[in-house]
């Protein structure tokens with residue numbers, strides 16, 4: 001591929017439609033890729049059609065709207081509009097904080113679930129927002145000019161770019177639209193994204209935690225899975241239809257587009273598409289950058305988080321109030337902790353560092369084999385490695401500095417809770433194990449990377465943590481300067497590295513995830529995590545109940561047993577399904593749609609072996625986990641009924657009434673023989 005055609009895909013977006021038709025389809029692995037809306041036209045639609053996609057690229061996204069207009073960002077998670085009155089569906093774990101905040105010991109919606117019977121009963125959720133994309137501008141030239149104008153100093157260039165970003169955002173903001181300027185491909189291109197942001201968001205429906213989080217941390221990042229990870233919210237606007245903060249006067253928002261909800265779900269072998277806002281992947285990192293994460297960063301994070309979680313769990317066990325107050329924090333720390341475990345496991349198992357080292361050697365040989373290439377990319381790898389080595393050399397120090405701040409917040413929270421705890425039943429934790437982990441890491445820092453103020457503090461024998469944090473201020477300043485400079489250098493080296501990679505691999509790239517709107521294609525598919533083991537792609541209510549122990553994370557609610565007793569065919573309803581989509585954190589809540597664009601599930605997780613996929617795609621390991629829409633609908637019909645919401649979504653209010661469908665077909669993946677505990681709890 002010559003460099004002219006490479007660049008054509010990044011012409012200003014208005015020109016993309018015309019140009020994209022002229023370029024060859026992307027040649028990556030079948031379902032690798034988190035594609036930008038503007039890249040869709042370059043995908044192989046003939047092949048996608050054969051697999052079951054019935055929509056055209058323009059129907060998915062025409063530059064301003066399409067199916068993707070229904071895919072919303074909800075506080076860093078993904079979600080979708082599912083009615084013309086602004087009803088939004090996302091994961092339970094994405095709504096967890098709001099459900100938690102709405103709960104009290106007396107009215108515990110987190111434990112018992114919540115169904116708003118009318119608009120009036122919907123619960124305001126301050127701090128939550130819902131946004132969707134209405135268009136993009138290419139602002140690469142403006143950003144690059146700002147960097148140029150700032151001169152040679154890398155930190156100055158970086159800061160100039162940050163300033164320009166804010167400026168470009170400010171000038172595009174209006175009462176209807178908010179802009180964000182973001183880099184793709186390490187800053188090789190920049191886009192200004194126009195979004196409608198809705199800030200009056202209310203809780204509408206949540207199943208009990210024992211459904212929404214069934215299997216808890218034991219099952220998190222695992223398959224087989226039986227988690228009903230969904231919840232509903234609604235976006236409101238001012239009576240004039242403008243985005244506005246909460247007000248009693250506000251009215252339900254009428255989105256330009258919402259998804260049709262499927263009654264049929266998707267079965268093994270079916271094509272699906274995942275639309276959402278993947279948070280962060282780092283697929284183009286160097287071997288050095290991955291190695292230090294594998295050897296130091298993730299193990300340190302694992303130890304620190306495990307310690308904090310144990311501490312908080314101890315506090316939560318003291319009273320129901322504490323448990324409620326700490327539920328969200330414990331949950332999100334636990335998610336990150338298990339993710340770290342998955343990273344350590346997956347990076348080692350997939351030999352990511354070795355693979356990268358091999359690729360880097362091959363890349364360099366390719367560069368050196370041609371004079372023109374050598375002139376352009378001769379030192380790009382060396383420069384990248386130099387930046388990564390500089391970061392690796394101070395990673396221990398930075399870990400301590402970054403997390404001491406966090407640990408301080410934790411201690412403050414603890415103190416605050418003690419003060420509030422009039423009856424003395426609250427959090428009384430004499431030791432601070434999380435802090436001790438950090439101090440131990442500081443003790444073990446290498447000779448040439450010590451935190452001197454820390455050593456002086458230890459030598460003084462004082463022991464006052466506040467004094468330590470104060471003494472560390474110059475270190476925080478130096479850290480900031482170091483990072484600004486690195487970022488400035490990366491703006492240039494990173495962009496060139498991506499360009500060189502693209503030239504070398506002879507294929508076009510999707511950019512790393514950066515919390516912006518993306519599309520992944522996939523197939524509902526079985527999974528073999530290791531030799532001799534084959535997982536079927538769908539789980540069922542039967543399997544969920546067979547996991548029931550009546551305790552802890554596997555305590556299925558009585559209502560589920562009652563509904564199954566009333567209609568045993570419900571045992572065959574699919575609960576979760578596996579597909580081979582390219583997803584990451586932030587894809588939580590992503591609508592999973594079938595070939596017609598109908599909602600068949602909500603993405604909420606990946607398999608453990610795929611956690612390290614953030615650092616490199618692996619077709620054999622790539623599996624994302626979704627909750628099946630048929631389970632969601634069953635719960636809303638028969639278990640915790642919400643007929644008004646079903647009507648609003650345009651689906652039947654009773655299972656058997658589904659448009660002539662034999663709803664209870666036995667699906668692939670159902671293990672018919674599984675034992676279900678009789679008669680509930």
Ligand code: ASP
Nearest residue numbers: 584585586588604605606
């Ligand atoms: N369960 C994940 C999360 O909460 C989603 C994913 O990473 O696949 O971040």
